[in-house]
Amino acid sequence: MVQLLSLPLQIKFVIQIISGSSVVFLKIYTILLTFRLYASWFPNINMYDQPFATIGTMTNFYIRFWRRTIPLQTIVDLSPIFGFWAIDAIIDLCEKLSKGVYLY
Numbered sequence: 001m002v003q004l005l006s007l008p009l010q011i012k013f014v015i016q017i018i019s020g021s022s023v024v025f026l027k028i029y030t031i032l033l034t035f036r037l038y039a040s041w042f043p044n045i046n047m048y049d050q051p052f053a054t055i056g057t058m059t060n061f062y063i064r065f066w067r068r069t070i071p072l073q074t075i076v077d078l079s080p081i082f083g084f085w086a087i088d089a090i091i092d093l094c095e096k097l098s099k100g101v102y103l104y
Contacts, residue, residue: 004103012103020098026091030084033059037080062087 004012036059039045039052047056066083096102 007103012100015103016098016100019094022094023091023098026087026094029059029062030087030091033062033080033084033087036063 007015032055036052036055039047039055045052047053062083063080066079066086067077070079070082072079
């Protein structure tokens, strides 16, 4: 791992601010992903009507990435589980960076 202790104090503050705002964005994005996946379970929800079309557009690339990366093995599609796991790991890292765990 890069030696973060030797960074100048101003850069550490910038890292903390950026990672703190990334946490907020990623948590909101996780809520949108959860809503989209729950909405796909109900056949009476038309994903081409608003606001579902906007949410689908914002989350489609992330879900498609994980569906291409992890092929369908069984009847249950496990790719969203790995997608949520990855985004949760990034949130955890950004939260620790925003609190200065790895910086000081």
